[in-house]
Every structure is written in C-alpha cells, then in structure tokens.
C-alpha cells in the first residue's frame with residue numbers, strides 16, 4: 717500500500733492520511749506521533765521527518781468536536797430522560813462526565829484528522845518540496861498568453 721514511506725512530490729491519498737490522523741499519527745508515514753503532548757503539534761515527524769509545522773488547524777478541531785458531541789449527546793439526553801426519568805442530579809452528573817470524556821477523546825483525534833486533511837490536500841505549505849521552476853507564480857498577463 718502507499719501508506720508508508722516518503723511520498724512527497726506524489727499524489728497523497730486522503731483516506732489513509734485521515735486514518736493516520738485519527739490515530740494521532742503522522743499523515744505521511746502513519747508511524748510517528750503528530751503530538752508531543754495532548755494537543756501540541758510536533759514540528760517534524762520523529763520517524764519520517766515530514767514537516768508538520770505547516771498545519772493551521774486553529775479552531776477547526778474544537779468546532780468539529782462541539783458539532784459531533786452535541787449531535788450525539790443531545791438526542792441521548794432527551795431519550796434517556798423520556799425513557800427513564802432519572803433523578804436530575806444523577807442525570808446531570810452522568811451526562812456531564814460523558815460529555816467531557818467524549819470531548820477529550822475526540823479533540824486530539826479530530827485535530828490529527830484536520831492536519832492530515834491539510835497535508836493530503838497540500839494546504840498551508842504542505843505542498844511538495846519546491847522544484848526549480850515548478851512553484852513559481854506566473855507573471856501578470858501570462859494567463860492570456862497561456863490560452
């Protein structure tokens with residue numbers, strides 16, 4: 717499979733990269749860890765030296781975490797309340813812990829996936845190592861001349 721190894725300058729498969737990202741692994745080799753702590757991204761993969769500092773995940777992982785956790789927990793809260801009518805203190809305790817636990821589980825995994833997506837789509841400097849002449853911006857007026 718094309719999952720391992722250095723594929724800079726070649727096509728980058730999105731789904732293997734996203735799987736590696738969910739496992740908090742380097743999108744390039746799938747072996748080295750992306751994070752040095754809970755959410756701090758390494759500058760380079762410790763195994764394949766792929767540059768990871770280009771990532772611009774920003775608030776995206778938090779947004780996706782809130783989106784997913786909200787859509788999982790809100791119907792669950794309604795369903796449990798409608799079916800069981802538990803004591804409010806028990807319900808608040810269980811769902812508070814569950815919501816925090818699910819959020820803490822998903823946040824680094826979604827951040828890994830977002831970094832992998834950016835890597836696979838060559839966003840924010842994740843492009844190939846510049847080959848001479850390949851990455852040069854066309855001068856103004858070249859679009860008309862090229863057509």
Ligand SMILES: [Zn+2]
Pocket residue numbers: 742743744745746747748761762763764765766
């Ligand atoms: Zn790597």
